[in-house]
Amino acid sequence: xxxxxxxxxxxxxYGSMAGVVIAFQKFVPAKGMFGHQQWVGFQNFHTxxxxxxxGAVIRNTVIIAVSKMIAxxxxxxxxxxxxxxxxxxxxxxxxxxxxxxxxxLSWVILSGILINLLSPSAGFVNILLTKLGIEPVYxxxxxxxxxxxxVITDIWKAFGFGxxxxxxxxxxxxxxxxxAAVIDGANRWKQTLHITLPGISSMIVLMxxxxxxxxxxxxxxxxxxxxxxxxxxxxxxxxxxxxxLGIEQAQYSLSTAAGLFKSGVSMIFIIISYLLADKFTGYxxx
Amino acid sequence: xxxxxSLSRKIFLVCNTVFLLVVAFACIAPFINLLAVSFSDKVAVxxxxxxxxxxxxxxxxxxFIMNTSKFVVSLxxxxxxxxxxxxxxxxxxxxxxxxxxxxxxxxRARSIFxxxxxxxxxxxxxxxxxxxxxxxxxLIDSIWSLVLPGALPVFSMLVxxxxxxxLPKELLEAAYVxxxxxxxxxxxxxxxxxxPTIATVALFSVVEHxxxxxxxxxxxxxxxxxxxxxxxxxxxxxxxxxxxxxTDLSGNLSKYLSxxxxxxxxxxxxxxxxxxxxxxYPYLQKYFTTGLVMGSxxx
Numbered sequence: 173x174x175x176x177x178x179x180x181x182x183x184x185x186y187g188s189m190a191g192v193v194i195a196f197q198k199f200v201p202a203k204g205m206f207g208h209q210q211w212v213g214f215q216n217f218h219t220x221x222x223x224x225x226x227g228a229v230i231r232n233t234v235i236i237a238v239s240k241m242i243a244x245x246x247x248x249x250x251x252x253x254x255x256x257x258x259x260x261x262x263x264x265x266x267x268x269x270x271x272x273x274x275x276x277l278s279w280v281i282l283s284g285i286l287i288n289l290l291s292p293s294a295g296f297v298n299i300l301l302t303k304l305g306i307e308p309v310y311x312x313x314x315x316x317x318x319x320x321x322x323v324i325t326d327i328w329k330a331f332g333f334g335x336x337x338x339x340x341x342x343x344x345x346x347x348x349x350x351x352a353a354v355i356d357g358a359n360r361w362k363q364t365l366h367i368t369l370p371g372i373s374s375m376i377v378l379m380x381x382x383x384x385x386x387x388x389x390x391x392x393x394x395x396x397x398x399x400x401x402x403x404x405x406x407x408x409x410x411x412x413x414x415x416x417l418g419i420e421q422a423q424y425s426l427s428t429a430a431g432l433f434k435s436g437v438s439m440i441f442i443i444i445s446y447l448l449a450d451k452f453t454g455y456x457x458x
Numbered sequence: 459x460x461x462x463x464s465l466s467r468k469i470f471l472v473c474n475t476v477f478l479l480v481v482a483f484a485c486i487a488p489f490i491n492l493l494a495v496s497f498s499d500k501v502a503v504x505x506x507x508x509x510x511x512x513x514x515x516x517x518x519x520x521x522f523i524m525n526t527s528k529f530v531v532s533l534x535x536x537x538x539x540x541x542x543x544x545x546x547x548x549x550x551x552x553x554x555x556x557x558x559x560x561x562x563x564x565x566r567a568r569s570i571f572x573x574x575x576x577x578x579x580x581x582x583x584x585x586x587x588x589x590x591x592x593x594x595x596x597l598i599d600s601i602w603s604l605v606l607p608g609a610l611p612v613f614s615m616l617v618x619x620x621x622x623x624x625l626p627k628e629l630l631e632a633a634y635v636x637x638x639x640x641x642x643x644x645x646x647x648x649x650x651x652x653x654p655t656i657a658t659v660a661l662f663s664v665v666e667h668x669x670x671x672x673x674x675x676x677x678x679x680x681x682x683x684x685x686x687x688x689x690x691x692x693x694x695x696x697x698x699x700x701x702x703x704x705t706d707l708s709g710n711l712s713k714y715l716s717x718x719x720x721x722x723x724x725x726x727x728x729x730x731x732x733x734x735x736x737x738x739y740p741y742l743q744k745y746f747t748t749g750l751v752m753g754s755x756x757x
Contacts, residue, residue, distance in 0.1 A: 173553045173554070173556060173557050173640075174553070174554060174557055174558075174571060176549075176550060176553060177550045177553060177554040177575075177609075177610045178571070178574070180550070180606060180609045180610060181574070181575060181578060181610055183591065183595065184588070184591060184592075184606065184607040184608075184609075185578040185583070186578075187591040187594075188583035188584075188587040188588040188590070188591045189581065189583045189587070190587075191583055191586070191587025191588070191590050191591060192583050192584065192587050194586060194587060194590070251481070254474055254477065254478060255478065257470075257471065257474055258474070258475065258478065263475075266482075267478050267479075267481075267482050269740060270482040270483075270485055270486050271481065271482055271485045272485075272739075273485060273486060273489070273736075273739060274485060276665055276669075276735045276739045276742065277669070277732060277735055278668075278669035278670075278671060278687050280669075280671045280687045280688075280690050280691045281687070281690065281728045281731055281732060284690065284693075284724060284728050285488045285489070285491075285492050285728065286488070288492075288495070288721060288724075288725070289488055289491065294503075294504065294505070296491055296509065328484070328485070332485060360467065360470070392672075393671075393672070397691065414584065414585055415585060418585050418586045418589075419585070419676060424586050424590075427584075427585065427586050428584055428585075428586045428587060430584075431582075431583070431584025431585055431586065431587075432584060434584070435581055435582050435583070435584055438582070439580050439581050442579075442580050443580070
């Protein structure tokens with residue numbers, strides 16, 4: 173039964189893993205992937221790390237990814253707590269269904285919509301800002317604003333879906349705890365502080381720890397579809413850098429070296445995060 | 459026992475509901491705006507007059523897409539991709555998850571194979587080597603380049619595997635006593651009770667195939683082979699190019715070009731591409747909480 177999957181995974185996953193040797197070669201595509209290439213050791217890495225903008229790229233990647241991670245925990249938890257206060261099941265379901273729609277649409281469609289909405293001249297958001305007496309903001313064209321736009325739009329896409337998990341664990345809290353708290357004279361705020369938050373804390377820790385693995389994932393789909401050369405200084409991340417280097421400039425070896433660097437660091441973070449998840453919450457993949 | 463409702467509590471509830479309404483509105487407003495733009499007159503859109511209702515209602519953008527662009531061609535590519543990809547994903551998930559759900563005593567090489575698949579999540583080879591493999595296997599410009607490299611979604615497989623593992627042992631033993639082999643047990647016993655989880659991963663697989671655009675862009679050289687999202691991506695990123703290319707392709711365009719703009723036709727195409735997701739996403743919520751949360755987090 174395992175044969176079909178093993179064969180396909182061997183070809184496409186392990187085959188490409190073998191292909192990372194390109195990073196140590198002076199790769200000439202005409203000779204083929206496993207052809208007789210010239211080995212250059214770590215020269216590609218050396219070239220890569222002496223590129224003038226590599227520092228900015230790594231910094232952008234980490235800044236954007238970490239901001240997304242922090243906001244991606246606070247916002248869904250806050251939303252789940254507020255939604256949990258709504259007692260009417262129908263209303264609750266109604267809100268929930270609306271907010272997680274963006275999660276299921278691709279960044280291609282969402283960025284198409286957002287580019288129109290955020291346009292400085294005819295975009296809906298800026299027309300609104302102008303009416304309120306605020307100067308139009310170049311959300312996608314100003315290097316200072318671009319990373320903020322990326323974080324906000326990413327949260328806009330993901331928070332509804334993220335809150336589903338927290339809502340599920342909120343329903344698992346024993347109602348007797350709340351009754352006891354009311355008898356002890358706790359108001360809603362104190363109940364939230366002393367029962368609800370501790371009740372979902374293990375889920376929060378788990379999601380945080382698993383989020384660690386994405387430390388070098390700034391979100392290729394999102395940024396590639398919305399950035400432009402104007403914002404490269406703050407918006408260029410490792411994935412978009414690898415793509416431009418590899419596909420647009422045909423620097424196969426350099427691009428693979430950059431990709432390998434990213435995969436290596438990511439793998440370390442994934443392993444650390446799974447070890448932490450196991451230690452703090454007992455989460456195991458299998 | 460009833461919770462006493464104080465005045466401050468009432469004020470909070472009203473504010474909370476208003477706040478949630480605003481948030482929910484912010485999540486869907488862009489889509490209402492998109493729909494309005496797609497049905498609006500070009501001039502009104504360029505002037506920024508369209509908010510949530512079409513101004514100068516017209517369906518000319520949709521006519522333009524249907525008659526002249528490659529939209530329909532790429533839609534067919536996407537449908538073909540989903541029709542091959544989703545069943546293939548499910549078949550491989552089931553075939554892999556069932557043996558791996560056995561205990562190490564029943565299937566000794568289990569952990570070797572588990573790690574074999576999990577390593578592919580941990581380590582990603584990166585863009586160029588993956589591209590080179592697809593090129594070496596001769597799949598460039600073929601629909602198979604879109605479905606074969608991701609034929610086994612390992613994460614979904616782990617979810618199904620964990621679910622199958624949680625099934626009561628007695629159920630499987632009963633089937634074994636009745637003389638069922640592995641294939642029979644899988645088809646007659648395990649699959650029927652695993653349906654909710656399989657439905658979950660099936661829905662995720664549909665969404666995944668429908669939303670993918672990047673592989674289409676790098677593996678397909680000719681625009682006729684682009685799946686819908688890849689095609690849209692070229693339209694979104696470079697609408698002027700799109701309008702220019704279209705004028706070269708067909709004769710009956712002049713009558714449309716005075717009436718449509720890149721923004722209205724773009725909106726119409728994006729809305730059409732959203733429809734399949736709009737149809738299935740209400741089901742995703744139901745299955746997600748029961749299927750995925752149960753399957754992935756062990757008690």
